[in-house]
Amino acid sequence: MSHDHEPHLPTLQAPVKALDPHGVQIVGLGTIVFAIGALACWWQLPALVAIDKGWWLSTAAVGTGIGILALAVLLILRRRRLR
Template structure:
């Protein structure tokens, strides 16, 4: 006897908790990397401008600012959820 469709086993989700449900660690790490990048670009600014890459400093600074803002928002949200 042939079957029109094969029998498929149900997909089960393992009961594993998220490593960082609030996202604070990930955003904190990314912000720290942007801070390091900003400092390196600032230190090497004459060399960067010499090769036409002086804009990297402003890009890294903007990334740092966005990361800090996101970190503040996430910390506030985490505090509210834990209450």
């Protein structure tokens, strides 16, 4: 039995550009969210310590720091690619 039609390709991707090919916007947003979380944890630190969740402040602070470092690297890489 022969088929005279083109094969069906169910995994064909539409040619759509990425919204943020450098990742600066999403990393920036994540960094802002972590910074807001760190401020909220700092403000509520006595309540967090009372329920043994004081480590949340450290987690939010580390997330903010990593986000700042990642933003710096991504901005440098984006600047190099645009040259």
